[in-house]
Amino acid sequence: MNHSIAFRTIVIKEIFRFIRIWPQTLLPPAITTALYFLIFGKLIGDRIGTINGASYMDYIVPGVVLMSVISHSYANVVSSFYSTKFQHNIEELLVAPVPNWVILAGYVSGGIVRGLMVGFVVGLIARVFDDVAVQNWWITLSVAFLTATLFAMAGFINAVLAESFDDISIIPNFVLTPLSYLGGVFYSVTMLPDIWQTISIANPILYMVNAFRYGFIGVTDIDIQLAFIMTGGFITVLALFSLYLLHKGTGIKN
Amino acid sequence: MKALSLRNLRKTYNNGFEALKGIDLDVEAGDFFALLGPNGAGKSTAIGIISSLVNPSSGTVRVFGHDLQRERSQAKSCIGLVPQEVNFNQFETVKNILLNQAGYYGTPRKLALQRTEHCLKQMELWDKRNTVSRRLSGGMKRRVMIARALVHAPKLLILDEPTAGVDIEIRRSMWKMMQEVNQQGTTIILTTHYLEEAESLCRNIAIIDQGRIVENSDMAGLLARLHVDHFVLDLAQPLAEAPIIDGYQLELAADKVLNVAVPKESGLNNLFGELTQRNINVISLKNKTNRLEQLFMDLVETKSAGGKQ
Numbered sequence: 001m002n003h004s005i006a007f008r009t010i011v012i013k014e015i016f017r018f019i020r021i022w023p024q025t026l027l028p029p030a031i032t033t034a035l036y037f038l039i040f041g042k043l044i045g046d047r048i049g050t051i052n053g054a055s056y057m058d059y060i061v062p063g064v065v066l067m068s069v070i071s072h073s074y075a076n077v078v079s080s081f082y083s084t085k086f087q088h089n090i091e092e093l094l095v096a097p098v099p100n101w102v103i104l105a106g107y108v109s110g111g112i113v114r115g116l117m118v119g120f121v122v123g124l125i126a127r128v129f130d131d132v133a134v135q136n137w138w139i140t141l142s143v144a145f146l147t148a149t150l151f152a153m154a155g156f157i158n159a160v161l162a163e164s165f166d167d168i169s170i171i172p173n174f175v176l177t178p179l180s181y182l183g184g185v186f187y188s189v190t191m192l193p194d195i196w197q198t199i200s201i202a203n204p205i206l207y208m209v210n211a212f213r214y215g216f217i218g219v220t221d222i223d224i225q226l227a228f229i230m231t232g233g234f235i236t237v238l239a240l241f242s243l244y245l246l247h248k249g250t251g252i253k254n
Numbered sequence: 255m256k257a258l259s260l261r262n263l264r265k266t267y268n269n270g271f272e273a274l275k276g277i278d279l280d281v282e283a284g285d286f287f288a289l290l291g292p293n294g295a296g297k298s299t300a301i302g303i304i305s306s307l308v309n310p311s312s313g314t315v316r317v318f319g320h321d322l323q324r325e326r327s328q329a330k331s332c333i334g335l336v337p338q339e340v341n342f343n344q345f346e347t348v349k350n351i352l353l354n355q356a357g358y359y360g361t362p363r364k365l366a367l368q369r370t371e372h373c374l375k376q377m378e379l380w381d382k383r384n385t386v387s388r389r390l391s392g393g394m395k396r397r398v399m400i401a402r403a404l405v406h407a408p409k410l411l412i413l414d415e416p417t418a419g420v421d422i423e424i425r426r427s428m429w430k431m432m433q434e435v436n437q438q439g440t441t442i443i444l445t446t447h448y449l450e451e452a453e454s455l456c457r458n459i460a461i462i463d464q465g466r467i468v469e470n471s472d473m474a475g476l477l478a479r480l481h482v483d484h485f486v487l488d489l490a491q492p493l494a495e496a497p498i499i500d501g502y503q504l505e506l507a508a509d510k511v512l513n514v515a516v517p518k519e520s521g522l523n524n525l526f527g528e529l530t531q532r533n534i535n536v537i538s539l540k541n542k543t544n545r546l547e548q549l550f551m552d553l554v555e556t557k558s559a560g561g562k563q
Contacts, residue, residue, distance in 0.1 A: 091307055091341050094306055
C-alpha cells in the first residue's frame, strides 16, 4: 500500500490546524521576540559591548530564533497529538492501515513546519532591529531543521505519555525553558565559571544554539561536527523510542 | 467467504481482568450480524481487537482471509468502524472529517471527494458538509460517524451501538440507511442494547457473556426456540378478576388490562374464542416484551446461574 497519501493527509491537517489558529500560534512569538530584541538587543545590548567579536544584538539573534524553533516545534506536536488522544480521534488513525512510522513522521513534520515558520517570522523581525546576515545558509538551515525535528519528536513522546493537560505543560515550563535560557542564547558559555561550563556541556540545546550561531555569524563555543553528531544521535534515540511506544500502544491503546 | 473469523481470541487486561476467554466466531460475507451481550460481557473488547484499538493477549483475527497481525494493511483496509462514542475532531468540518479519513486509507483526493459526496448524501448530511462538527445535533454526529466509516468503501462495517441515545425517528431512519448499506454488499456487524433493532435488522446472531460466546445461530432459528409469547390485551370493559382459561396464564394488570402468556402450541385463536364466549371484548393487543429480549435474558441468566453453581 502507498502510504504517501496518508502521510500527506496528516501533514496538511497539522499545517491547517496551526494556521487556522494563527493568533495563538504565529502571532505571540512575533511579539515576544520583538520585545527581546528591543530590550535585550537594543536598550541593554548597546551597553554590553561585544561577545567573541560580535555585537550583542548579532550574538543573541541566532539564539532567540532557535529558541522559537525549539519551543514551537515541541508545542505543536505535544498539543496537537495530546488533543487527538484526548478527543479519541487518534482512533481514526489506529483503525486505518497507517503504519506507526507514518503517524510519527506526519505529526513530526507538522511540528517541523510550524517551528521553521515561527523561526522565519522571528528572523524577519530580527531584521527590523539588526542587519545581521547569514554567513552559511547550509549550516543554518540544516541546524534549524534538525533542531525542529528533535524537539517535535520530544513533543510527540511527551504527548504519548501524558495523561492530563498538566502533563503537557510540565516539560515545556520546567525543562525546556530553563534548558533554552541556559543553552547560551544570551551569553557565551566561556563567560561562566568552570563548574557551570562543565555542567552546561550536558545541555543539548547548547550545541544546537552554537551550531546555529556559527551558521549565522561564524561564532561558536563548541565543535560544529560534535553538534551535528549529538543532534543526530538524539533524533535517532527519540525516533526509536517513539516507534516503540506506538508499537506497544502506550497511552493510546487499551 | 468469511468476512470475519476469530479463533481462540483472548484478552486479559493489565489489572488481571479476563475480558475474553477464548472466543471463536465466524461471520459470512454479506451478512447482517448481531453481536449482543450485557454490559461488561466482552463485546467492546472483541470489537476493539478486530479494529486494532485493543491488543489481544492471544488468538487470531482474519478479515476476508487476511490475518490482522501478518497482513495488517490488507485486513485493516476491509474494515470500517462506527464506535460507541463520538470520536471525530469536533473543530473540523464534516467534509474534512471524511476527506481526512479517506486520506488515511490511501484514497486519492479526487476519489475521496466523490466518495465523501456520496456518503454524505446517503446519510442525508450533504447540506451540513461545511458545518463545524461540534455544532451538529447528536443524531447528525452519529450519521457523520457512519459516513466516515463508509468513505473508504469497507467490505466489513462494524457498528458499535450506533443508535444509542438517539430518538426513535432518527433510529428508524438509521436502520433504513444500514439496511441499504448491507443490501449494497457490505457485511455489517452490529452491537446494540436495543434488541428490537437486532431482531428486525440481523440475520445471524451471537451472544457473548462473561467473555464467552453463549449462543451463535441464525435469528429465525433462535426465535423459534421461544415457547411462550407474552401479550398485553386492552379490554373494552373493566374486569373484577382475571378469567381462568385452560392452557393460558392470565393476569389482571389493571381493571381494563390483561397480561397473558400464550404457549406456541395453544395459539391465539383459541384464546380469543374463549374470551368472546365470556363476553370479554379485546380492543388491542401488543407483545409484552420483545421476543429477542426475552431469549437474551433467558440465555444470559441461565449462563450466570450456571456459573454461580
